Amino acid sequence: MTDKYEAVIGLEVHVELKTKSKAFCHCATSFGAEPNTHVCPICLGMPGVLPVLNRQMVEYALMTALALNCRIADYCKFDRKNYFYPDLPKNYQISQYDLPIARSGSLVIETKNGQRAIGINRVHMEEDAGKLVHKGNIITTPYSLVDLNRAGTPLLEIVSEPDLRSPGEARVYMEQLRLILLYLGVSDCKMEEGSLRCDANISVRPQGQQQLGTKTEIKNLNSFRSLERALDYEITRQIEALAQGERIIQETRTWDEDRQVTMSMRSKEEAHDYRYFPDPDLPPLRIDRDWVERVRRSLPELPEQARRRLSEEYNLSRYDALLLTASKDILDFFDDCVARYPKPKVVANWITGDLARLLNQSKLEIGDCRVTPALLVGLLKLLDEGTISGKIAKAVLEEMFTTGEAPDKIVKDRRLIQISDESAVKAIVDEVIAGNPKVVEDFRNGKDKALGFLVGQVMKASKGKANPELVNRLLREELSRR
């Protein structure tokens, strides 16, 4: 039944900007500080105070909008969004309504049918609210506490067109967007801390139908997983409703993480009337073209540009390029290694292979890892020089990963230097041949597999240190001689 329907999804993403101070006052932006310690009369909404725009917020907004290929407005303004809530000090939020800083952009995502551009409707600036702390849950709590540290933190709202067609695509879009924001360095993008948040608009329609179905908006999506699951749930719910001849009600729903369902929050009729009007305290903002160009020129390399560079300059596969650009830190690590050791494919293999495995196992990010690009390159050089074998190298990397010690020191301390001395290896080969007459016999009778066993025995006897190529050659020589 579900393949008779198509889902239509648009995302509204809120991202907290990493400016030093808040959007309209001098208070430091912060996460996890003692409640109400990063506040001043302005972000507390005391009587008579006025907002003053943070230039850095505008610059970060410009960077983001340019990275999303948006058209930057010559002229934008701030509006007040009026609603009462105890975490909103002025009981209005300074936002941008009909003249946002940027419109009409796009973001390319990888789907199973190849790359696709997802439209960006608009990017606008606004301020965040504070937080309420309840004792237990919001219904039964005897009182609520207000923490306004977050109030006035600069936010960007990035609204996509309804171009996404599946929960998976929504997730990929979110991940790509996050990656771009991280590359730009404008936000920490920590969903668990709320610095990246997302609401989803979703409707379904019969395959082939042009007209959009009635949408619902889902809030409280605090992770990529909940985004995907909530959309899955909601698509099924809407399709089942339609199949039973019911109508979808336009409403706001919330994702219940515990029960893994979406629940109705308020209907369209109950929706707030925000009474938007231009904020008379903030003059409209004229955005100087020179400023836009300066920002454009100073944009850092973005993930897609980096992928292209890796493919074109280093001949790496799209797959490798995707892995190596999965975070700015990984890419920087890779570039640093290649600058020291110009064999990109080898570096790529080690980063996406053994190092990635170790990071996964210990749930660390590359930035937290004790293996630096210099150390990894040191290891690769030992390998190239024949000082250690590939197998030993893997063991040394593990050791480096745990202790942070230099590879040459590990190799030296643990006497892991490869035995390439022919007479020393020959002595072991002779020993192994002598001790395994049956296997030697098998080999001579044409069982090629037997050679592998003998090589293994030599390696074992040398504690892995014997040069494998040398072992192979000597074994063949000895076996053919007798």
Added chain:
Amino acid sequence: MELYQYTVQEIGEMLARREVTASEVLAASAERIGRVESRIHAFITLTLEEAEKTAKELDARDEIGGLAGIPCGIKDNLCTRGVRTTCASEMLEDFVPPYDATAVKKLKAAGAVMVGKLNMDEFAMGSSTENSGFFPTHNPWDLTRVPGGSSGGAAAAVAAGEVFYALASDTGGSIRQPASFCGVVGMKPTYGRVSRFGLVAFASSLDQVGPITRTVTDCALVMNAICGHDHLDSTSLKVPVPDYTKDLQEGIKGLKIGFPREYFQEGVDRGVRDTIMKALLKFEELGAVVEETSLPHSEYALPTYYIIAPSEASSNLARFDGVRYGYRDGNARDTVEMFSSTRARGFGPEVIRRVMLGTYALSSGYYDAYYLKALKVRRLIKEDFDRAFERYDILASPTTTSTAFRIGEKAQDPLTMYMSDMLTIPVNLAGIPSISIPGGFIDNLPVGLQLMGPPLSEATLLKAAYAFEQATDYHLRTPVLEV
């Protein structure tokens, strides 16, 4: 002549010459307050102890000059660090700001001695000071009459000699109308000329801080101290501040003065019209060219104002919710009830009326018909002025439609009360500067003469006002309050 009767300029010179001390001047003000305040009720809060300390410190200085050592009053919607700032509302009855409004800070830096916070209509919404959440203020010229509003306390205190000058705010006439009713000088500067930081917002696009004084020279002296750009107010202008006293005596020979006929029509008392017409003759005698002109959209100013001002107010006053400061209804059972009952009980009826008006005007479905339309008409009104100022240096008119009315006379009829501001409101909509000075008397009640000029023409307005003042004796008359 008693000390409290001198002007700012005179007291300043006497202080500078060490003929009096700041403590003596303050004592004179305190004594005057003690004698008349029980009949005027101009002050919500008196800060005489603090003032004594300040005066003593100033007396200990090697030099004293400008506004230093001169007692003043501050309208109670301008935040004063450590001194409660109530906006004449129960909502903020105990609110003590931890910061000074920028204009207050500038006065303090100049050595001003603040003797107290002045009564007003609640949140500056009103034209008689009867909307004060605490008590009405009485007009020193006739205690049965209102002093005007919303800066009634400020104008009355200056007129009664309780302070030498006051700092107030004007959103639709709140400085000029009470100045007119009380026979003193009140200036609403160009929008952005004085920082609004620390002025509790009523209608942000219209509010402006300005002085109330007894003479034009005093007005210029206070303007010198309070004007200028403020990085805390994004709407304040980055324009250098001239010395407003410099050109006062230049004379007005050849100055082109227009008088808009719409400001002399029905709705304005005949006596007031005649008085101001006579004032225009005086300008001609002084060498000005006086001609009739027209501001055709004037009749729309009042309805436009009563959409824009309440709309902004509905949003500006949303912060008074009982969560962080001010009054809270502690008996509410949940947050929503706390919000609504705090606001229902904390605000007076006029504030509630305007918040509801504004909320309605901004509502979805009505926004285009009311707020947006009002913005368009506002532009037309502004363009009327622009055109007039292509031909005239300044415009002249009555400040108010009548002399001070009786306490209670209009209190039950908001619309009639609103109408009394029809001559001052257009100036705020256009963002231009304006001054009201004593222009005559009817039955021993002052009549205000309003002068209006293009943006940043304060110096011209002051010059014209000074010429008129020097050629008349209205500013020398004082109300008789002695028992």
